[in-house]
Amino acid sequence: xxxxxxxxxxxxxxxxxxxxxxxxxxxxxxxxxxxxxxxxxxxxxxxxxxxxxxxxxxxxxxxxxxxxxxxxxxxxxxxxxxxxxxxxxxxxxxxxxxxxxxxxxxxxxxxxxxxxxxxxxxxxxxxxxxxxxxxxxxxxxxxxxxxxxxxxxxxxxxxxxxxxxxxxxxxxxxxxxxxx
Ligand SMILES: [Zn+2]
Ligand SMILES: [Zn+2]
Numbered sequence: 001x002x003x004x005x006x007x008x009x010x011x012x013x014x015x016x017x018x019x020x021x022x023x024x025x026x027x028x029x030x031x032x033x034x035x036x037x038x039x040x041x042x043x044x045x046x047x048x049x050x051x052x053x054x055x056x057x058x059x060x061x062x063x064x065x066x067x068x069x070x071x072x073x074x075x076x077x078x079x080x081x082x083x084x085x086x087x088x089x090x091x092x093x094x095x096x097x098x099x100x101x102x103x104x105x106x107x108x109x110x111x112x113x114x115x116x117x118x119x120x121x122x123x124x125x126x127x128x129x130x131x132x133x134x135x136x137x138x139x140x141x142x143x144x145x146x147x148x149x150x151x152x153x154x155x156x157x158x159x160x161x162x163x164x165x166x167x168x169x170x171x172x173x174x175x176x177x178x179x180x
Contacts, residue, residue: 010034024104026091026116026124038114039076047079049097050110051129054080065134066153068160073108081108081127084149088123091116093143100125133157 008020008029019032027038047053052075054061061072063082070082083100091099091111099111101124108125116122130138131146133153138146153160 012037025119026101026111026122028117038109047075047077050075050081051127052077052079052081052110054082056080063128063132063134065129066132066157068128068133068153068157070128073102073106076107076109081110082129083108083125084128084131087126087149089126089145090120091122091124093145094124094126095142098127098130100127 007016007018008022009016010020010031011028012030012034015031017031020029021032021035022028023030023035023038027035030038053064054070054072055064057080061070061080061082062068063070071085072080072082075081081100083102096113097110099116100108101111102108111124116124126146129135131150131153133150137150
């Protein structure tokens with residue numbers, strides 16, 4: 001091998017090269033091809049599976065079920081998704097299929113089955129529909145955090161006033177101090 005000092009190794013395909021660029025948590029360094037794969041992993045069918053059915057720009061970012069205002073993001077496939085405002089949680093407690101990240105270009109992406117960073121400080125976003133108070137409670141198998149958040153959403157359903165800055169960051173840390 002030649003001198004590859006200073007070049008990252010792609011976290012997916014293991015190649016090194018100038019197009020391997022740090023893509024931010026939780027993806028890490030990825031080559032151009034792998035990054036494209038990440039961004040294209042969803043199509044319209046997947047939008048349905050992802051629950052990316054938020055009203056587009058022009059309409060209020062309200063949940064169609066509970067009518068609460070949420071944080072709305074564009075997805076890589078030109079649909080919109082509602083994420084819980086300012087909630088950031090360790091990805092390990094979030095079931096596959098509900099693990100969302102906001103990329104540096106401000107798009108929301110469902111990471112699906114993709115392996116995520118082992119960094120314990122890595123936090124991700126969750127979709128509103130997982131804890132929508134107009135829906136059934138989260139499945140028993142889910143982490144107690146989701147039940148707590150659902151209960152909280154139920155409790156303040158009528159008085160809900162979304163934070164001015166819906167995009168956070170607000171980090172949920174059951175052991176830490178509230179940053180607010
Ligand atoms: Zn790669
Ligand atoms: Zn809702």
